[in-house]
Every structure is written in C-alpha cells, then in structure tokens.
Amino acid sequence: MIKIKEISPKSNSIIPMMEMTFVYDYYTNRNLPIYFDGFLFFHGKQVGRIVNGVTSQELRLKPDEPDHYHEEVYFKCDIELSNESVSFIHEKRNLLPNQDVGLDGKIQFRNLKFYGADIESRIISEHIQVLIHSSDWISKFAPILGLGSFSIIEVDHTSLFSSLRDEHDKPLFPLIWSINDSFRNGDWIEVIFNSRRLLEMAKNQASEIASYASNNINTDEYGRDLNALINSGFQLISKYQHTHSRKKEEINLNVTRSDAQMAFYLSMSITAILNKISIEK
Known part of the structure; x- marks a missing residue:
C-alpha cells in the first residue's frame, strides 16, 4: 500500500506543480524499480499528471532473501497541473462540506524483475489517494498555485x-x-x-x-x-x-x-x- 509522506506546491515552477514523497512496500529480492508515472483525478476528471517518478534512496537486489521479503522504499515525484485544473479543483472543493481536496489516481511502476540469470521488464499498477486538508490548501497551496491569498484567523x-x-x-x-x-x-x-x-x-x-x-x-x-x-x-x-x-x-x-x-x-x-x-x- 502506498503511504503519502509529504505533498506540497512547487514554488520554483512557471506552471502549477506539486511535489510528493511516499513509501511503498517493494519485494526487492526479485524486483528493482526503474521509474514510475501516472495520473490524478478529482470529481471524476483528470487534473494532474505524475512525472519524474524516481526512488529517493539507493537500492540493491537481495536475491538471498525469502520470497515474502519486502522493504519500505521511498519515492518522489512531481505532479503537473494546469491553470484550468487548479481552478476546477478550487471550485469543486467549495461545494464539499469540509472543503478538503481528495485526489484519486493510479501509479504505474516500471520494474526490472529477475529470474535467476533472466531479466524482464514489468509494469505494476497501484491505486493512490492524496488528501490535502482545507486549511493547507488555502494557506499553502492556493498562493503558490496562482489562486491568490486567503485569510485564516489564528487563535492561540x-x-x-x-x-x-x-x-x-x-x-x-x-x-x-x-x-x-x-x-x-x-x-x-x-x-x-x-x-x-x-x-x-x-x-x-x-x-x-x-x-x-x-x-x-x-x-x-x-x-x-x-x-x-x-x-x-x-x-x-x-x-x-x-x-x-x-x-x-x-x-x-x-x-x-x-x-x-x-x-x-x-x-x-x-x-x-x-x-x-x-x-x-
């Protein structure tokens, strides 16, 4: 299962983008990830494309481990949006009771699978869910993604x-x-x-x-x-x-x-x- 560790808007991009880090259990006794990409959806519409998907740690094959052996691997990627998709997300979230942004998507991992001396390329698809709380969307994402700044009252x-x-x-x-x-x-x-x-x-x-x-x-x-x-x-x-x-x-x-x-x-x-x-x- 994919566990999101961090998602944030990318401030150094001229197009609206986000960057994301997550962990995923990988069977590194037989598989090594090469690359991954995918898509994100909101209210049934595609709003983002997952790109530049790579591991954020060094990996090595562990063929001596048993078949059920797996380990948590850290991945990072960018999420390409568009001005139209950002506006769509913002407008639709205003219709939700809690106004959180819940994104659903699919990631496709490109793997090298090892069978003794034989190697083959395989694609593994995984479902992903990304939750951005309303307060984070307003205070962190909206200004950088070009939606403008919004007021939030803070009381200690x-x-x-x-x-x-x-x-x-x-x-x-x-x-x-x-x-x-x-x-x-x-x-x-x-x-x-x-x-x-x-x-x-x-x-x-x-x-x-x-x-x-x-x-x-x-x-x-x-x-x-x-x-x-x-x-x-x-x-x-x-x-x-x-x-x-x-x-x-x-x-x-x-x-x-x-x-x-x-x-x-x-x-x-x-x-x-x-x-x-x-x-x-």
Missing part, C-alpha cells in the same frame, strides 16, 4: 487554557476546538450553536472588560463598545436558533457555509481579544 489555544473560563470555572478551549472541528467537517448548524454558547460566556466577562478599559486604556468607551459588540453578535447569532423575532416576525434563515463562517470568525475574534484582556489585566 494554549493561552486560552487558563485565561478564559465559563460560569462553572471550566476552560473554554474544548468549545473552541469543537467550533473548529465542526467547521472543518461542514456541520454549519453545530458551528452556529457553539459560537452562540461561546459569545454567551463572553457576555459574562462584561465587568472584566469594563475594568480593563478603565485601568489599561484609560477610557470607558472601549469597554462599552466591546461589550456592545459582544451583545450584538450574540443577538445576531441567536436569530439562527429562533423561529420568530422579538417583533413576532417569522424568521427563515437557511444556514450555509457563509453563515457559519461569519459566526466562526466573530467568535474567534472575540475570543482573541478576551484572551489579551485576561493576560494584561
């Missing part, structure tokens, strides 16, 4: 272990992890639900925010405005869990990725500034 979870806690004095980081996992898995409703919970807990920090604004920034306005922002965010996200507004108007909100993204980014942004306040107060 380590600092949150002791700084932010709920009304039962439990840390908030499990809730933050849950929001991240739900967003990656495309569970938009769960993102909304947990973001609302987080903002509800953030509302309990109102006195700490006011004290921080007065003592550290020397103005009460900052505290009032930040507390108002948290309350407004909580009220807005709460609309997704209610069937009617306070004016008894029927609410019909279809939760999509964009809605979840808004709630996700808002809750992460509030969490980041609360973390700063808890450290500096």
Whole structure:
C-alpha cells in the first residue's frame, strides 16, 4: 500500500506543480524499480499528471532473501497541473462540506524483475489517494498555485487554557476546538450553536472588560463598545436558533457555509481579544 509522506506546491515552477514523497512496500529480492508515472483525478476528471517518478534512496537486489521479503522504499515525484485544473479543483472543493481536496489516481511502476540469470521488464499498477486538508490548501497551496491569498484567523489555544473560563470555572478551549472541528467537517448548524454558547460566556466577562478599559486604556468607551459588540453578535447569532423575532416576525434563515463562517470568525475574534484582556489585566 502506498503511504503519502509529504505533498506540497512547487514554488520554483512557471506552471502549477506539486511535489510528493511516499513509501511503498517493494519485494526487492526479485524486483528493482526503474521509474514510475501516472495520473490524478478529482470529481471524476483528470487534473494532474505524475512525472519524474524516481526512488529517493539507493537500492540493491537481495536475491538471498525469502520470497515474502519486502522493504519500505521511498519515492518522489512531481505532479503537473494546469491553470484550468487548479481552478476546477478550487471550485469543486467549495461545494464539499469540509472543503478538503481528495485526489484519486493510479501509479504505474516500471520494474526490472529477475529470474535467476533472466531479466524482464514489468509494469505494476497501484491505486493512490492524496488528501490535502482545507486549511493547507488555502494557506499553502492556493498562493503558490496562482489562486491568490486567503485569510485564516489564528487563535492561540494554549493561552486560552487558563485565561478564559465559563460560569462553572471550566476552560473554554474544548468549545473552541469543537467550533473548529465542526467547521472543518461542514456541520454549519453545530458551528452556529457553539459560537452562540461561546459569545454567551463572553457576555459574562462584561465587568472584566469594563475594568480593563478603565485601568489599561484609560477610557470607558472601549469597554462599552466591546461589550456592545459582544451583545450584538450574540443577538445576531441567536436569530439562527429562533423561529420568530422579538417583533413576532417569522424568521427563515437557511444556514450555509457563509453563515457559519461569519459566526466562526466573530467568535474567534472575540475570543482573541478576551484572551489579551485576561493576560494584561
């Protein structure tokens, strides 16, 4: 079975390319690989060609080993793409719940097979699966492959272990992890639900925010405005869990990725500034 060790965009190419390293169990008592190539597919369409496939280590034939003997061999290759295939991958991944890029393909190994004094050339075909997580595609692949740069919000979870806690004095980081996992898995409703919970807990920090604004920034306005922002965010996200507004108007909100993204980014942004306040107060 082929095990992917690393895949990354190739920054020194004038055409969109990726480079990949993987390991494969080889029966080196009778076979020696010469070269390999192949194709990669996404949503049933060919999007890439595997080229320059070679071993990344020195090999020697081991005829004295038993027939079942095999060893892990490291291989490396390039993956040629096109501007059209990169755009196709990016557009199709936006339709997936978790937006990961899962590529399927076939690799053909050219081998020399040894039968005593006789040698023959053989082709072995193997299936390959390549997974590029959504966060890696956005942060690492998209800029180099010519798609442009995208924003990703980062919150230091380590600092949150002791700084932010709920009304039962439990840390908030499990809730933050849950929001991240739900967003990656495309569970938009769960993102909304947990973001609302987080903002509800953030509302309990109102006195700490006011004290921080007065003592550290020397103005009460900052505290009032930040507390108002948290309350407004909580009220807005709460609309997704209610069937009617306070004016008894029927609410019909279809939760999509964009809605979840808004709630996700808002809750992460509030969490980041609360973390700063808890450290500096």
